[in-house]
Amino acid sequence: MAELRYRAGKIRDPGVHKIGIIALGSHLENHGPALPIDTDAKIAAHIAFQSSLETGAKFLGIIFPAYELDTIDHGVHVSLDVLKDNVINTLNQAKKFLDIEKVVIVNAHGGNIPLVAELWDIEDQTGMSITFNNKVISSEGPHAGSGELSMAKVLGIVNENELENQDNVAEYEEVGLYGFKQARKDDPNIEEGARDIEENGVYIDEEYGHRLFNLAINAVIFDVEKLLDF
Numbered sequence: 001m002a003e004l005r006y007r008a009g010k011i012r013d014p015g016v017h018k019i020g021i022i023a024l025g026s027h028l029e030n031h032g033p034a035l036p037i038d039t040d041a042k043i044a045a046h047i048a049f050q051s052s053l054e055t056g057a058k059f060l061g062i063i064f065p066a067y068e069l070d071t072i073d074h075g076v077h078v079s080l081d082v083l084k085d086n087v088i089n090t091l092n093q094a095k096k097f098l099d100i101e102k103v104v105i106v107n108a109h110g111g112n113i114p115l116v117a118e119l120w121d122i123e124d125q126t127g128m129s130i131t132f133n134n135k136v137i138s139s140e141g142p143h144a145g146s147g148e149l150s151m152a153k154v155l156g157i158v159n160e161n162e163l164e165n166q167d168n169v170a171e172y173e174e175v176g177l178y179g180f181k182q183a184r185k186d187d188p189n190i191e192e193g194a195r196d197i198e199e200n201g202v203y204i205d206e207e208y209g210h211r212l213f214n215l216a217i218n219a220v221i222f223d224v225e226k227l228l229d230f
Contacts, residue, residue: 011056013228019057020100021220022090023048026066026109029075031144032175033162035152037075039144040066043151044108047136047213051106051220060094060103063087068111071183074174077111084118091126102129102227104220108136110143129230135219139212142176142193146202150209160204167201169194175202 006014025040036042045062052059065086068077078086087105094100107113116132123130140147149166152158166175173179176197177190184191 015228016056018101019224019227020060020094020103021048021052021057022060022103022105023062024105024107024112026075030174032166032172034159034166035144035148036157039148039152040109042155042157043136044106046155047216047220048106050217054221055224057224058098058100063090066109066112067114069183071186072177072180080114083115088122088125091128095126104131104133104223106220107132107134110137129227131223131227133220133223136216139215142197144175145197147212149202149204150206151212153204153206154209154213163204167197169197
């Protein structure tokens with residue numbers, strides 16, 4: 001077997017080869033007329049990939065399924081158990097073939113947040129240390145709102161011709177999760193986002209999109225550095 005040069009290339013530390021970064025989003029959910037249905041997946045993948053370039057950690061690709069609350073019906077999602085099993089199987093493959101011991105999961109879909117409660121079991125079934133990075137969710141604002149539009153502008157995936165229709169919540173109830181009354185009642189943050197869209201509309205600001213990406217990427221880089229010290 002060849003002796004691998006673990007110090008070669010642009011890496012922060014040879015130990016980073018034991019660390020993987022994987023994206024978690026959603027591929028099949030509505031984001032209004034200006035954004036594609038896989039917006040979350042593309043945002044998560046961009047953050048994960050750029051973070052791997054900066055640190056030298058292994059880019060492990062993206063998890064395919066996603067979870068969503070029953071009160072939010074705006075796409076095609078799976079149960080939390082199915083998502084959990086998929087994550088476990090994917091990480092075990094990374095461990096087997098790439099010798100990965102630690103992982104940062106970059107999440108860009110709010111519906112996946114309940115997976116955090118299952119991390120202890122995922123760690124137990126994979127033998128890995130796992131960090132769930134949710135920075136972009138906590139920073140971007142309402143679903144399909146100005147934050148996501150601005151990041152989509154950076155990625156080149158937004159249809160700006162539809163911007164004037166993006167905040168038509170009567171027709172596109174998923175924007176700001178405006179049309180999901182029970183979800184709004186259950187979660188003050190969802191209610192706040194829905195009201196923000198209704199009262200202020202949406203906009204695209206490419207500089208804002210870059211700032212959101214930089215914030216999220218730096219948070220993942222910090223997580224990698226913490227795992228290096230762990």
